[in-house]
Amino acid sequence: MRRKIVVGNWKMNKTNEETKVFVKEFEGIAKSLLERKIIVGIAPTYLSLATAVKGSKKLLIASQNVHFKENGAYTGEVSVPMLKELKVKWVIVGHSERRQYFNETNETCNLKLKALVTGGLNPIYCVGETLKEFEDGLTKEVIKNQLVEGLKDIEASAVKSFVIAYEPVWSIGTGKNASKEIAEDICAYIRSIIRKLYSKAISERVLIQYGGSVKPENVKEYLGQTNIDGALVGGASLKVDSFKTLLENI
Numbered sequence: 001m002r003r004k005i006v007v008g009n010w011k012m013n014k015t016n017e018e019t020k021v022f023v024k025e026f027e028g029i030a031k032s033l034l035e036r037k038i039i040v041g042i043a044p045t046y047l048s049l050a051t052a053v054k055g056s057k058k059l060l061i062a063s064q065n066v067h068f069k070e071n072g073a074y075t076g077e078v079s080v081p082m083l084k085e086l087k088v089k090w091v092i093v094g095h096s097e098r099r100q101y102f103n104e105t106n107e108t109c110n111l112k113l114k115a116l117v118t119g120g121l122n123p124i125y126c127v128g129e130t131l132k133e134f135e136d137g138l139t140k141e142v143i144k145n146q147l148v149e150g151l152k153d154i155e156a157s158a159v160k161s162f163v164i165a166y167e168p169v170w171s172i173g174t175g176k177n178a179s180k181e182i183a184e185d186i187c188a189y190i191r192s193i194i195r196k197l198y199s200k201a202i203s204e205r206v207l208i209q210y211g212g213s214v215k216p217e218n219v220k221e222y223l224g225q226t227n228i229d230g231a232l233v234g235g236a237s238l239k240v241d242s243f244k245t246l247l248e249n250i
């Protein structure tokens, strides 16, 4: 049985002080879910990572981004060794907002994924199609490219502990979540690509999340699908009450 993993992606929300208050609220529920093999995490901004790590023993703390170089003249960027020093172990790579607003490509995602593997950190690698691609019937083609190019030259021994998040761009922050059937179909497809690129054993180990307007009311139906091992949650992870209810509803 694969574990489940639910991570709140806070995007550009919450100050350091707000993070401190929030994580305190979640130790108990994160502990009891861990006993059921469900990992709960949050991805605050860079500025709040140290506070989140310090304030929590049971939550998985993820960075929302990283640069692929270790250091250098890259104004505004943060590297793998810097995250490691803070004891951050997880990093979101290739979120559609980064692809859309910050020119992230499959190639830069690949460099980031490799840098994480070298540094011994774990990625949550996001893939997903835009509304136009969905309407044009290109979903699987897009996802396949994102996987093939993003995972290029990365060894099976590393990929087996990756988390892949399927996030259709048209469902992020829109309230228009993909149906559980669509989400399951694409997550099963992602697993089949991993099987082709690596092996059946690796494909059965990789955790695959669905993300896009996951709410307390719909989380259970996604996590009940054979190939969906968790959720990446934006808006509904920002308020203590809604994230708690979402976790209680799993």
Ligand code: PGA
Residues within 6 Å of the ligand: 009, 167, 171, 172, 173, 174, 175, 211, 212, 213, 214, 232, 233, 234, 235, 236
């Ligand atoms: P949403 O965001 O839950 O607000 O749709 C999901 C995400 O961007 O990871």
